[in-house]
Amino acid sequence: NSDLIQKTNERYRETLPNLPRGKGWMTEHLVQYQGVWLTPNAALKGLMWVQDHFKPRSTDIFLATFPKTGTTWLKALTFATFNRTRYGFADHPLLTTVPHGCLPFLDACPNDLDGFPSPRLLSTHIPYTLLPNSMTVNQSCRFAYICRDPKDVLVSKWLFMNKLRPKELAPISLEEAFELFCQGISHYGPYWDHVLGYWKASLETPEKVLFLKYEELKEEPSVVVKRLGEFLGHPFSLQEESEGVVEEIVKLCSFENLSNLEVNKWSVLKLLSTQITIDNRHFFRKGKVGDWKSYLTDEMVKRINEITSEKLLGSGLVF
Ligand code: A3P
Secondary structure, X not given: OHHXXXXXXXXXXHHHHHOXXXXXXXXXXXXXXXXXXXXXXXXXXXXXXXXXXXOOOOOOEEEEEOOOOOHHHHHHHHHHHHOOOOOOOOOOHHHOOOHHHHOOEHHHOOOOHHHOOOOOEEEEOOOHHHOOHHHHHHOOOEEEEEEOOHHHHHHHHHHHHHHHOOOOOOOOOHHHHHHHXXXXXXXXXXXXXXXXXXXXXHHHOOOOEEEEEHHHHHHOHHHHHHHHHHHOOOOOOHHHHHHOHHHHHHHHOOHHHHHOOHHHHHOEEEEOOOOEEEEHHHHOOOOOOOHHHHOXXXXXXXXXXXXXXXXXXXXXXXX
């Protein structure tokens, strides 16, 4: 086993120097590996570990997202839906733990995973096309994916990254963030390729990949939560529906509720894989659809919309 880990470490050391480099959004630059932009340390190492060593189970359920598309929200909803008979709403873990603490990232906890009881609920930002066959074909895990209007993803990411940037560095300007995002140089980007990978998989194997949109979730949260329940293999019973369980989950996980909890206002999340500490409050900004209107110029909107139409052309997917 340690020989195999050694091999991955060698693969990493040999691969890294030859990868194209792009400007980072934080202190670290990004590297392009198999077409995808990643942080060289945490993300690339994590990905290689998953590709070489992760042992999926057919019962595994993943929450897959591109950063800033609604990861925190979908984590809360999935955790609450899946565990709804286990926890009461008055003393629910989500009232005292940030959603990221309830549903861990796959590549952030390699040592513990084998000990997790089935079915395992995990999350990942890895694009579908880079996942090993063992996850998508052989064991065929299930994936719940959420996407969002690229304009809102960009604005959310830009503001988030500036909050995480060390104080001694100047903030990234919107113009620069826009350029990087449009060129695809963004963690796990290009964004459009990420979305299309999961979109195509959801068309091919809808029972394995549930494709959701942030905007739909905002519009009709109860409808989406019911779909989520079915997908997770725990459909809501008529009795649960009449007792208002779906609405309780929606309320528990709402932006208003989560963002006002003490834990999400004052505590921090330690990301072990990166050594980075993030204030939980940064995961909750506005939670609105269309906030890009307050930031992007007409020219920016035109360009990003053109990229989106071009990239999604013929896919059947629209934003
Ligand atoms: P904004 O910056 O547009 O407000 P991620 O969780 O993938 O990092 O995405 C963060 C985005 O989701 C942020 O968007 C954040 O405010 C929003 N968000 C977090 N929790 C939410 C919730 N419970 N409901 C709706 N949006 C939420």
